[in-house]
Amino acid sequence: MALIEGVRVRNYRALRDVMLGKLSTGSSAAPLTPFTVVIGKNGAGKSTLFDAFGFVADCLSFDVETACDMKQRGGFERLRSLGCDEAIHFEIYYREGQGERPITYELAITLDESGRPIVESEVLKQRRKGQKHGRPHPFLRLNHGVGRVWSGEEALEAETAEEDTAHHLVELTDLRQLGIATLGTLKEHPRIKRFRDFLKGWYLSYFYPDAARGLPSAGPQKHLNSHGDNLANVVQFMEREHGDRFQAILHRIASKIPGVSSINTQVTQDKRVLLQFNDGAFQDPFFAQQMSDGTLKVFAYLLLLEDPEPPPFICIEEPENGLYHKLLGTLAREFRTHATGKKSAPQLFVTTHQPYFVDALAPEEVWILAKGEDGYSTVQRASDLEIVKNLVAEGLPLGSLWYSDYLDAG
Ligand SMILES: Nc1ncnc2c1ncn2[C@@H]1O[C@H](COP(=O)(O)OP(=O)(O)O)[C@@H](O)[C@H]1O
Ligand SMILES: [Mg+2]
Incomplete structure (x- = not known):
């Protein structure tokens, strides 16, 4: 399965320089786990880190200027760390599968002379075959849209300019578009294509229950969208394409949600699918429109995880909102099971500040964000805190340590 083993973000809002997991430099750090959770107090930078992933994804889907101006981002000047005039940098250290050589993607975004955001530089690199x-x-190296690319599966930049005969020169016409967006569509660059496809497949959940209560009539859709407003369409798709399997999925999901004894579907005359939640206490079922926010949300998450072709990387911000606290442990364990199961399992990245959720986690899975004295975020892995490791080994759950402030120790 594909795994982001490490990320580094520089100069993005409060993330002046944060590193999580393993990067191409500083290789002694352990890679990220398939299920990674970031905790931190208000203002620590959780939403910012979540949005850093969203920003990179938006840079690819749209362009860097649009990404800067989207949603609550408010433009490049507001995105760049205060008191800093360097480019915003992202580094992603990624492995397509076990045994594959990791790939590093570096992206820097800056302003041009007229104050518009552009891609300053972009690099994709890899070790030579057989080298551990x-x-x-590099197999892609671009600076202000000009640079070199090495095609095929193996070619890489040579040690010296004279030896470096395998490259092609590239010049992009639009400095607002990522090079991987353009080059990733070309057959001669399979490595770039795969990385681009991976990035394109990221799923950032901006689920809000009201959106999922709608009854869109557009027909079956394969995947849940980021707001969850096509929940009914996905249900329709699963029902049609994976009928038997879907019944089993519904059964499994129902068993995880307290107060729900079974979930069925009902097809209306105009071929829409209604979700029916049966509560042991009442004879008549509830429909999605009447369900509590929390129930719908858990349903949407579990359905997302049961997707036969799940996204390779899923980010969820504060899944606890609106959920009964005892459900959180179940949800955390479901997340882990799905992230570590099959070959096509997605990597899950979650932010939270809920101790009950954290209780179900292992120290290696948890990263603690905090606001440093200089106002910028710092990050630490819970397993790197000696006291935390010892207390967890003695049987104390991690969430209780978070609750009683042990996790701020560093
Ligand atoms: N451009 C910036 N430079 C430095 N800090 C910033 C910038 N923009 C926002 N911040 C700070 O980043 C912090 C992070 O907030 P946020 O990510 O929303 O935290 P959380 O989600 O953990 O509550 C806030 O305290 C805010 O003051
Ligand atoms: Mg937040």
């Missing part, structure tokens, strides 16, 4: 250690070499 040492420096990775």
Whole structure:
């Protein structure tokens, strides 16, 4: 399964320089786990980190200027860390599958002379075949839209300019578009294409229950969208394409939601699918429109995880909102099971500040964001805190340590 083993974000809002997991440099750090959770007090930078992933995804889907101006981002000047005039940098250290050589993607975004955001530089690099250690070499290197690309599966930049005969020169016409967006569509660059496809597949959940209560009539849709407003369409798709399997999925989901004894579907005359939640206490079922926010939300998350072709990387912000506290442990364990199960399992990245959710986690899975004295975020892995490791080994759940402030120790 594909795994982001590490990320580094620089100069993005409060994230002046944060590193999580393993990167191409500083290789002694352990990689991120398939289920990674970031905790922190208000203002620590959780939403910012979540949005950093969203921002990179938007840069690819749209362009860097549009991404800067989207939603609550408010433009490049507001995105760049205060007191800093360097480019915003992202680094993603990623492995397509076990045994594959990791790929590093570096992206820097800055302003041009007229004050518009542009891609300053972009690099994709990898170690040579058979090399487990040492420096990775670029197979894409762009600076202000001009640079070199090495095609095929193996070619990489050579040590010296004279030896470096395998590259092609590239010049992009639009500095607002990512190079991987353009080059990733070309057959001769399969590595870039795969990375682009991976990035394109990221799922950032901006689920809000009211959206999921709608009854869109557009027909079956394969995947849940980020707001969840096509929940009914996905149900329709699952019902049609995976009938038997879907019944089993509904059964499994129902068993995880307290107060729900079974979930059925009902097809209306105009072929829409209604979700019917049966509560043991009442004879008549409830429909999605009448269900509590929390129930709908858990249903949507579990359905997302049961997707036969799940997104490779799923980010969820504060899944606890609106949920009964005892459900949180179940949800955390479901997340882990799905993230570590099958070959096509998605990697899950979750932010939270709910101790009950954290109780179900292992120290390696948890990263603690905090606001440093200089106002910028700092991050630490819970397993790197000696006291936390010891207390967890003694049987104390991690969430209780978070609750009683042990996790701020560092
Ligand atoms: N451009 C910026 N430079 C530095 N800090 C910023 C910038 N923009 C926002 N911040 C700070 O980033 C912090 C992070 O907030 P946020 O990510 O929403 O935290 P959380 O989601 O953990 O509550 C806020 O305290 C805010 O003051
Ligand atoms: Mg937040």
